[in-house]
Amino acid sequence: GQNIDQPTEMTATEGAIVQINCTYQTSGFNGLFWYQQHAGEAPTFLSYNVLDGLEEKGRFSSFLSRSKGYSYLLLKELQMKDSASYLCAVSGNSGYSTLTFGKGTMLLVSP
């Protein structure tokens, strides 16, 4: 089976940096995705990690450690529009398009 844990809520201030952690225990692992979901909207793709290390994409970076079953999403220079739910999702070893999601971290950015 798959178990994915991430904090339920986080708060941060505009302009700050925030790190959202995700730990996973899975029977198979091929890669880890991060999605952003604003209230009432569809999840949108942020990043994908398959190898250990840091992937940087503008203000967002994602890190993966396969040996530790751990990932984090780093958001820099926070803006009000970053207030959203951030979903960590693991792709298993079936080779198909099946994702197992964590329950999401609700990030609230305040002025």
Place this chain on the structure above:
Amino acid sequence: KAGVTQTPRYLIKTRGQQVTLSCSPISGHRSVSWYQQTPGQGLQFLFEYFSETQRNKGNFPGRFSGRQFSNSRSEMNVSTLELGDSALYLCASSSGLYQETQYFGPGTRLLVL
């Protein structure tokens, strides 16, 4: 390219009824996955279709079924609706190749009374 579209966007049904939801993937995508999203359980995988065949299935009862047409459009059906089926139903499309990114539609919000 147009994104993933889902119809209808909102639906109200009563217990015992059945419902059919539709999803049109991004042009060229052959894989459609369906997910149920609720506040308590988060996003849960229902099933995935690729080239008109169900490739994978989550842990949902048989009341939940789906199909995919030759143009890659997909439908999911829920029979004998229960109150607990109230949720946001999301579909996601991808090329279907190994580890390709999934792109989500806006979802259908189903309320069962």
